[in-house]
Amino acid sequence: MAQEDLDLSVGYQLKRVQAALRAAMDDALRAHGLTTPQYSCLELLRQRPGMSNAELARGTFVTRQSMNVLLQHLQEAGLVERPATAPSGRALPARLTEEGRRRLDAARADVTAVEQRMNSPMTPEEAEALARRLATMAEALGG
Numbered sequence: 001m002a003q004e005d006l007d008l009s010v011g012y013q014l015k016r017v018q019a020a021l022r023a024a025m026d027d028a029l030r031a032h033g034l035t036t037p038q039y040s041c042l043e044l045l046r047q048r049p050g051m052s053n054a055e056l057a058r059g060t061f062v063t064r065q066s067m068n069v070l071l072q073h074l075q076e077a078g079l080v081e082r083p084a085t086a087p088s089g090r091a092l093p094a095r096l097t098e099e100g101r102r103r104l105d106a107a108r109a110d111v112t113a114v115e116q117r118m119n120s121p122m123t124p125e126e127a128e129a130l131a132r133r134l135a136t137m138a139e140a141l142g143g
Helices: 003-007 010-030 036-047 053-060 064-076 098-119 124-140
Strands: none
Touching: 003 010, 010 036, 010 098, 036 053, 036 064, 036 098, 053 064
């Protein structure tokens, strides 16, 4: 593929934005002792307490095995809690602790600033339209 083709490739530009966003988020979250997947996990648990390991893995785009390790680290850090035994089946529903909620709240402002910086070349209406278009593209691919 020629350079001009890459510049116009939606997939290539999406990957470029994803890599830049991940680097900016990792930089912002480092001050809070969090990684981007850990932050995403905490944010999901704030919005939907009690999610299972599998649900969290899907929501943060990591494998179930990676999510298990991630949850263990968050639990050891006192940011999430899970029951010692499953209330039913094998799933151990996770919940934020008060410390997890405080850490998430502190980190959220920095994450919002990263997203605002990323969206700064667009009007709010353009950013909303882009987000809708990207969601449509993900649906078209079955995601």
